[in-house]
Amino acid sequence: MNSGDSAAHAGGAPAEESKILRRRHRADRRFRLYGLSAVAIALLALVGLLGGIGWNGISAFHHHQLLLDVELDRAVLGLPAAPDVDESALRTANYTAAIRERLRELHPEVSGRKQKRSLYALVSSIAGFELQRLVLADPGLLETSVSLALPLSDEAGRYLKGDISRDSEESRRKLKDDQLDWLDAWAAQGLIERRFHTRFFTGGDSREPEVAGLGGALLGSLWTLLVTLALSFPIGVAAAVHLEEFAPRGRVTDFLEVNINNLAAVPSIVYGLLGLAVFLNFMALPRSAPVVGGLVLALMTMPTIIIAARAALRAVPPSIREAALGVGASPPQVVAHHVLPLALPGILTGTIIGMARALGETAPLLMIGMVAFIADPPTGPLAPSTVLPVQIYLWAESPERAFQELTFGAILVLVGFLLLMNAIAIVLRNRSEQSW
Amino acid sequence: MAQQGTAAGTRAGAGHAPVPRAKVLSRELSVFYGEKQALFDIALDINANQVTSLIGPSGCGKSTFLRCINRMNDVIDTCRVTGSIRLDGHEVYDPMVDVVSLRRRVGMVFQKPNPFPKSIFENVAYGPKIHGLTKGRGELEELVVSSLVRAGLFEEVKDRLQEPGTSLSGGQQQRLCIARAIAVGPEVILMDEPCSALDPIATARIEELIDELRQTYTIVVVTHSMQQAARISQRTAFFHLGVLVEAGDTSKIFTNPEDGRTQDYITGRFG
Numbered sequence: 277m278n279s280g281d282s283a284a285h286a287g288g289a290p291a292e293e294s295k296i297l298r299r300r301h302r303a304d305r306r307f308r309l310y311g312l313s314a315v316a317i318a319l320l321a322l323v324g325l326l327g328g329i330g331w332n333g334i335s336a337f338h339h340h341q342l343l344l345d346v347e348l349d350r351a352v353l354g355l356p357a358a359p360d361v362d363e364s365a366l367r368t369a370n371y372t373a374a375i376r377e378r379l380r381e382l383h384p385e386v387s388g389r390k391q392k393r394s395l396y397a398l399v400s401s402i403a404g405f406e407l408q409r410l411v412l413a414d415p416g417l418l419e420t421s422v423s424l425a426l427p428l429s430d431e432a433g434r435y436l437k438g439d440i441s442r443d444s445e446e447s448r449r450k451l452k453d454d455q456l457d458w459l460d461a462w463a464a465q466g467l468i469e470r471r472f473h474t475r476f477f478t479g480g481d482s483r484e485p486e487v488a489g490l491g492g493a494l495l496g497s498l499w500t501l502l503v504t505l506a507l508s509f510p511i512g513v514a515a516a517v518h519l520e521e522f523a524p525r526g527r528v529t530d531f532l533e534v535n536i537n538n539l540a541a542v543p544s545i546v547y548g549l550l551g552l553a554v555f556l557n558f559m560a561l562p563r564s565a566p567v568v569g570g571l572v573l574a575l576m577t578m579p580t581i582i583i584a585a586r587a588a589l590r591a592v593p594p595s596i597r598e599a600a601l602g603v604g605a606s607p608p609q610v611v612a613h614h615v616l617p618l619a620l621p622g623i624l625t626g627t628i629i630g631m632a633r634a635l636g637e638t639a640p641l642l643m644i645g646m647v648a649f650i651a652d653p654p655t656g657p658l659a660p661s662t663v664l665p666v667q668i669y670l671w672a673e674s675p676e677r678a679f680q681e682l683t684f685g686a687i688l689v690l691v692g693f694l695l696l697m698n699a700i701a702i703v704l705r706n707r708s709e710q711s712w
Numbered sequence: 713m714a715q716q717g718t719a720a721g722t723r724a725g726a727g728h729a730p731v732p733r734a735k736v737l738s739r740e741l742s743v744f745y746g747e748k749q750a751l752f753d754i755a756l757d758i759n760a761n762q763v764t765s766l767i768g769p770s771g772c773g774k775s776t777f778l779r780c781i782n783r784m785n786d787v788i789d790t791c792r793v794t795g796s797i798r799l800d801g802h803e804v805y806d807p808m809v810d811v812v813s814l815r816r817r818v819g820m821v822f823q824k825p826n827p828f829p830k831s832i833f834e835n836v837a838y839g840p841k842i843h844g845l846t847k848g849r850g851e852l853e854e855l856v857v858s859s860l861v862r863a864g865l866f867e868e869v870k871d872r873l874q875e876p877g878t879s880l881s882g883g884q885q886q887r888l889c890i891a892r893a894i895a896v897g898p899e900v901i902l903m904d905e906p907c908s909a910l911d912p913i914a915t916a917r918i919e920e921l922i923d924e925l926r927q928t929y930t931i932v933v934v935t936h937s938m939q940q941a942a943r944i945s946q947r948t949a950f951f952h953l954g955v956l957v958e959a960g961d962t963s964k965i966f967t968n969p970e971d972g973r974t975q976d977y978i979t980g981r982f983g
């Protein structure tokens with residue numbers, strides 16, 4: 277019977293059968309191809325995006341400086357000849373004049389007010405402050421010659437980085453041909469040095485792109501996230517533990533659960549409005565302060581943490597709870613000694629993802645005034661401050677061309693932090709999967 | 713009516729042994745999960761220093777009964793218990809009873825070995841630690857070692873007490889769970905199908921162990937295997953559809969059951 281069957285197959289139907297087989301194989305291949313192309317498109321978009329940002333932004337991480345030996349001559353600085361000079365006089369001395377004097381020495385051929393102004397314009401307008409800072413720190417430098425690395429103006433920096441071409445029409449660029457000649461001459465004499473742009477990471481914001489830094493925004497983000505974490509993590513985990521382990525199942529718990537999910541879906545700007553109404557107008561907390569930003573973002577992050585923590589708690593096998601109860605652990609002991617430690621990696625994963633979202637959040641912070649121009653890095657959670665994404669927004673809005681490079685550089689930094697946080701979250705998640 | 717008969721049979725069965733003392737005693741014990749009744753008026757005596765096995769088709773309420781003795785049912789919101797179950801004459805479900813100290817006196821071993829994802833040492837040391845049974849590290853170590861010895865596991869793990877308990881084989885894990893239960897000094901040990909996840913060799917080791925432990929503890933074992941019940945227990949209780957059909961000396965239940973349903977079950981006609 278059986279052999280007859282297979283004989284019939286072997287004899288009568290192979291053509292039919294192989295056709296079906298081939299069609300199925302083709303369908304399989306097509307199916308796999310769809311999946312692969314979808315992944316390829318996603319990857320391409322990601323690489324394109326990151327690549328584009330990287331291409332535009334990486335140049336913000338270094339800059340060019342002008343190396344000058346400047347004579348700190350009292351007469352030039354406008355200081356009296358007396359040996360003792362009080363601090364206020366030192367503070368108001370004309371340091372820019374000393375730098376300009378040196379520039380004129382370099383180029384004796386420059387004459388006329390207009391040409392001199394173009395020469396001076398190559399050096400950043402804040403170069404004098406750099407010199408002032410040095411002298412205030414050590415008045416003994418007066419009447420000596422100091423070697424300085426001075427910031428160049430934003431346009432000069434762009435030319436040295438190759439953003440401006442000499443071939444473009446002179447009238448359509450800010451730097452004129454004679455200025456380009458001077459820059460080329462300085463480069464040829466070895467007066468131009470390319471350095472890592474430390475100030476970009478440590479300095480505060482500035483109206484001058486060549487000295488504007490992310491430091492203030494980084495600190496602001498740090499303070500804000502610390503406040504967010506300090507509030508949302510303990511409250512979120514405690515709420516999750518209560519709901520998952522102790523609250524009796526019933527209407528109230530169901531109602532809470534539904535509304536926590538609703539809260540997680542509320543657009544972030546709504547939290548900003550809430551913060552404006554409650555924290556600023558009602559509680560009269562300071563504007564633009566990381567505390568308020570942290571409070572708002574904590575409200576926004578809490579539902580995410582509660583949901584993630586509940587999922588992590590639920591994933592702890594019931595057998596562990598039974599084992600602990602079975603040897604006489606009380607329910608709080610079961611949670612503290614066994615369930616929470618096992619759920620912790622999952623909880624942390626959720627928390628980090630929530631924090632990453634909070635780090636990238638802009639809209640609610642605009643509502644509470646964290647969008648102001650603030651030059652000094654915040655000294656604490658109550659000091660006015662801005663945050664990374666808002667800084668990006670501010671720079672992107674600025675008219676000077678050089679801010680564009682800074683914008684991309686800041687995006688690179690932000691994306692770097694986000695990738696780092698997600699990587700930590702993934703590592704934690706993998707570790708939690710191994711533990712049982 | 714049937715329950716009355718079983719209770720009488722229980723007492724008759726107890727007559728043989730050299731005055732066995734009832735350690736656990738249930739009367740008119742009923743358990744409900746929400747609206748659904750899982751146990752009906754159970755009257756059963758469990759004697760001290762004996763192994764009592766609970767047999768019956770699955771879903772008949774064996775685990776439910778077992779979990780009444782140490783009130784593990786408390787964690788199930790919908791579960792409600794009526795009637796009486798006594799440990800040494802004291803009502804287990806008395807609201808004054810401290811569940812933590814009850815569970816210290818009534819240990820439990822589960823169907824699937826469930827060591828904590830901690831070291832072998834920590835697994836055994838956890839119970840004594842939370843109950844504050846030992847003073848100092850030395851005493852604790854002694855207790856851990858003696859518990860492992862009694863559970864017949866010490867020789868196999870003495871060189872790797874710091875390795876995770878989950879790295880052991882299934883049978884070793886189950887003996888680790890027994891050591892963990894022993895470590896808090898219980899009087900009664902409940903075992904819910906302790907061998908159903910183990911291979912025959914590991915099963916044989918656990919069965920031997922149960923027989924040894926009988927000297928010190930009162931043991932209640934739920935089992936699916938009638939051969940196992942016959943091998944390890946002195947008394948057997950047969951449950952069916954939430955009713956205790958028959959309880960008595962194991963030899964009598966297996967050779968000369970009084971109830972037709974017991975007869976049918978042990979001859980393999982259902983279940």
Ligand SMILES: Nc1ncnc2c1ncn2[C@@H]1O[C@H](COP(=O)(O)OP(=O)(O)O)[C@@H](O)[C@H]1O
Binds near residue numbers: 770777
């Ligand atoms: N947590 C629970 N909630 C609701 N019903 C349950 C629960 N646990 C057990 N039951 C029901 O109680 C009855 C007895 O279950 P159980 O004691 O586990 O049986 P056994 O251990 O004999 O297989 C079964 O009908 C089962 O469906």
Ligand SMILES: [Mg+2]
Binds near residue numbers: 774775776904
């Ligand atoms: Mg069961």
